[in-house]
Amino acid sequence: METSNEGFIYVLSNPTFPQLLKIGKTQRSPAERAAELSGVTGIPAPFHVAYEAWISDCDIAEKAIHAKLSSARHNTDREFFQVSFDVARLTVDKVLAEILEKEVTALDANFESRVQEFRSSLQQEIAEKRKRLAARPPKKFLR
16 A cells, blocks of 8 residues: 655744754645644744645655755754754755656656557557458458
């Protein structure tokens, strides 16, 4: 059984620590995730969704984004990064574009392969019908 990894990549900000952005994934709405994180004891101000983007595989996207921003990671055990919003958004957009480009390339290759299979089966069907027609005895016409 195939499970879906569709979801959102989000960038959350919090006025309590303005120099840090939380960049993560969720299969729910980013607003729900922000509210959930804001409910954690010890957080004086709520998180705000600064940016969100849907992607077909949020697991792969999150890993790639975190890898690209690894030098700006505030703590290796947390998804907080010391980067500007512009850098965060540009990184998210670039990674998502790379993933989408791979998906489009795979779909295009699959499409071309299926078109070739279809053409081949049609050509085979035409050849078989021609053989059957050629094997029929000629019709006799009476005058």
